Amino acid sequence: MMQVIVDGLVAASFVSLGVVGVSLIYNILNFPSFAQGDYLTIGGYMSLIVVLLLGTAGSIMGLQFGWPLILAAFCAILLTGLIAELLDRTIFGTLRRGGSSRITLIMASFGVALMLRNLIVIFFGPDPTYYVFAIQPALHLWGGARITQNEIVVLAVTVVLVMGLHLFLTRTKLGKSMRAVSENPSLARVNGIDVDNVIRWTWFIGSFLAAIAGTLFGLANGLQPYFGFELLLPMFAALIVGGVTNIYGAILGAVLIGIAESLTVKFLAAEYRQAVSFIAVILVLMVRPQGLLGEKE
Amino acid sequence: MSQPDLQVQDLVGGYVPDVPILRGVSVEVYPGEIVTVLGPNGAGKSTMIKAIAGLVGVTSGKVLLHGQDITGRKTHTLIREGLAYVPQVGNVFVRLSVAENLELGGFAARTNPAERLKQILALFPDLQRLKHLAAGKLSGGQRQMVAVGRALMAAPKVLMLDEPSAGLSPKLTEVLFGKLLEIRATGISILIVEQNAKAALAISDRGYVLAEGQGRFAGPAQELLHSPEVGALYLGAGSRLAS
Numbered sequence: 258m259m260q261v262i263v264d265g266l267v268a269a270s271f272v273s274l275g276v277v278g279v280s281l282i283y284n285i286l287n288f289p290s291f292a293q294g295d296y297l298t299i300g301g302y303m304s305l306i307v308v309l310l311l312g313t314a315g316s317i318m319g320l321q322f323g324w325p326l327i328l329a330a331f332c333a334i335l336l337t338g339l340i341a342e343l344l345d346r347t348i349f350g351t352l353r354r355g356g357s358s359r360i361t362l363i364m365a366s367f368g369v370a371l372m373l374r375n376l377i378v379i380f381f382g383p384d385p386t387y388y389v390f391a392i393q394p395a396l397h398l399w400g401g402a403r404i405t406q407n408e409i410v411v412l413a414v415t416v417v418l419v420m421g422l423h424l425f426l427t428r429t430k431l432g433k434s435m436r437a438v439s440e441n442p443s444l445a446r447v448n449g450i451d452v453d454n455v456i457r458w459t460w461f462i463g464s465f466l467a468a469i470a471g472t473l474f475g476l477a478n479g480l481q482p483y484f485g486f487e488l489l490l491p492m493f494a495a496l497i498v499g500g501v502t503n504i505y506g507a508i509l510g511a512v513l514i515g516i517a518e519s520l521t522v523k524f525l526a527a528e529y530r531q532a533v534s535f536i537a538v539i540l541v542l543m544v545r546p547q548g549l550l551g552e553k554e
Numbered sequence: 555m556s557q558p559d560l561q562v563q564d565l566v567g568g569y570v571p572d573v574p575i576l577r578g579v580s581v582e583v584y585p586g587e588i589v590t591v592l593g594p595n596g597a598g599k600s601t602m603i604k605a606i607a608g609l610v611g612v613t614s615g616k617v618l619l620h621g622q623d624i625t626g627r628k629t630h631t632l633i634r635e636g637l638a639y640v641p642q643v644g645n646v647f648v649r650l651s652v653a654e655n656l657e658l659g660g661f662a663a664r665t666n667p668a669e670r671l672k673q674i675l676a677l678f679p680d681l682q683r684l685k686h687l688a689a690g691k692l693s694g695g696q697r698q699m700v701a702v703g704r705a706l707m708a709a710p711k712v713l714m715l716d717e718p719s720a721g722l723s724p725k726l727t728e729v730l731f732g733k734l735l736e737i738r739a740t741g742i743s744i745l746i747v748e749q750n751a752k753a754a755l756a757i758s759d760r761g762y763v764l765a766e767g768q769g770r771f772a773g774p775a776q777e778l779l780h781s782p783e784v785g786a787l788y789l790g791a792g793s794r795l796a797s
Contacts, residue, residue, distance in 0.1 A: 437658050444644055447607060447629060447633070449661055449662030450630055450661065
């Protein structure tokens, strides 16, 4: 049972870092971006480029990676952020200023997702690849559960980032401005908040978290061009289960979906994993359509 | 007379370029004045205030703030020029706490926000104990206090209010309008757009009456209160707002 929780939390880490981006963008730009999953893929592969250039992921403090991968993650943040900014300027921003409907923006995000995914296939091929090829030894926890070193890193980084995000949103001027814009853009303008600037930062924070989530995923599971896309379903399930308007709800949703998935793998079969997301969404929509922590609109 | 704080000259504009709602409106607010713009529903009062705030397109005419042309400027830059605006609806961030609402108002302030917050809490002492509550949980009157307090946080020179009495009881309206007199006494000029003509004119120096996007009457508040033409526009022929 302990193993189910460990596996569920690790899966929830990638989903929660991804879904925060979706939630921020949804609340500020008013459309669900289906490209967010592929931003994770981009982030993972950007780190791979740096690791390949440096020739090694290194090793510090007995971990299976070192400064090269940490440096790679920072480069991935900048590059993914740059790509997100570029895509907003050329595609989403143009549509937004032209007064496009929400459905047009959703379709555009599908297009962006397809484009990014296939660019990855063109440049890196469809086969799985790794930052580190060594076998990851597992540590034994009480209750008979096992966890790899890299999975511990995944959990630790995720917890730090979620806490950091909370402090950012509640303590900083930019974070508070983002909450203000997400609730009432025209009143935010009246208050002297530059909404265009807030939108740029929203994309950056979304892609920042995506780049780290993608790199963590690559570290724990290896990379292949479809992993981000495959995380999209649990991400949206988490968003609906937790409540679209509430970032903390989305993170809670991610944890619930992660644990539900690992329960399914343990007691049913891995093939049913995706079905769990759908069942969770259906249940929540029937009982509490605004999500567990969401507010009625 | 001295230079007006806020001057609207022959403003034409609306939500879509080809359908002007404002068809040549002129309004002036001199330093230390409270000016009310009245008019029946659909007269363009709210549109006028939104056009001043840069939220509605202007096709011709000018808005001058302290003699400086601010026509068509981006909304978020105006608060730094000293122009604050309290919208009629959605004028507080309901998911943010009262303290955060006020703090956001002070983001654009050039003065010390902590000092300013003290002054605002002195003006609206009720807000002190509501500080940690989400603004969405407040009553209509309390919300209006938060909205006005938020607008004042940036230490504006001109305060614009869109229907501040909407949804308030006569008693609360009286309290709020009393606060506006206190705010004016600190050297802030005030422009009010109101349906509640009687209450607003009672605290105003001058008033304008709009109808169909154009200025119909203008004059000292007392004069408008007793004018048969203004009374007719509101209450029908033969009526006056006050006798």
